Amino acid sequence: MRYYYAEHQAAYQRLEREGLTQWNDLFDEDRTDDFEAFPNRPFLERVLPDLPPSADVLEYGCGTGAAACFLAARGFHVDAIDLIPEAITLARRFARERGVQVDFSVQDVCAMPPGTKQYDVVLDSYCLQSIVTDADRSSLFTAVRDRLKPTGRYILSTAVYDPDRVYEEDFRYDAGTGICYQKTSTPAPDAVHLDNTWHLPHRRHLHPEALRAELADNGLQVTFQSGGDVVARLGYQAR
Structure with missing residues (x-):
């Protein structure tokens, strides 16, 4: 999926x-x-x-x-x-x-x-x-x-991209790509490993x-x- x-x-x-x-x-x-x-x-x-x-x-x-x-x-x-x-x-x-x-x-x-x-x-x-x-x-x-x-x-x-947007604790925003990742507990398809934790692509907020x-x-x-x-x-x- x-x-x-x-x-x-x-x-x-x-x-x-x-x-x-x-x-x-x-x-x-x-x-x-x-x-x-x-x-x-x-x-x-x-x-x-x-x-x-x-x-x-x-x-x-x-x-x-x-x-x-x-x-x-x-x-x-x-x-x-x-x-x-x-x-x-x-x-x-x-x-x-x-x-x-x-x-x-x-x-x-x-x-x-x-x-x-x-x-x-x-x-x-x-x-x-x-x-x-x-x-x-x-x-x-x-x-x-x-x-x-x-x-x-x-x-x-x-x-x-909105400088006033707040990304909650389980989300990580990469300013270089505009990608917001969401923490996941399993290495699901499309997941990436960031800071020893699996994350799924969630949104892309470009300038x-x-x-x-x-x-x-x-x-x-x-x-x-x-x-x-x-x-x-x-x-x-x-x-």
Whole structure:
């Protein structure tokens, strides 16, 4: 089991068990109890006027589908994927309840085969920070490039480095890589040995400038950035 699976499966199981609708509702400081008040909605509303009418959109890491439903309700054709079956079950239910059509499926963006369909928009609604290792992020960006039309846009919202963020005792932040590791009791797959203790990759919180450089290195040219909110296009070839 990959490092990013167990936490997310447990989270969506809890959402279903407690009757919640989205990831942020698991945290008291972020909870809204409002499916429509998803975190990157203001950013999407800002960039919507620049998108082609009836654009084809792929959202990966869609969770319970709030952003996907939001776009579908506004006339976009949306395919949405998540690696957690429980998330997709909830997303399909919420879409039915709202009378919107989204093609949801269970897929891991880090393990997607070459695609045959290309999109006007590939969307990330706070998934990227949970894709931690260099190899996995490279696979993700390959999937993005492969699925963007030549004129397409990669719309990304991700958590970035925050000097006020506090990492609790079982977490270790590596300022050089932006990787936050979580202590684990067993040498599980993907675990690394730090200070005689096993740790799993947990999050990656890059400085905004480092995120921009990473995207450029992976063939994606940033046309707009405000912190972790980014719009990018296919750019020069990755090194």
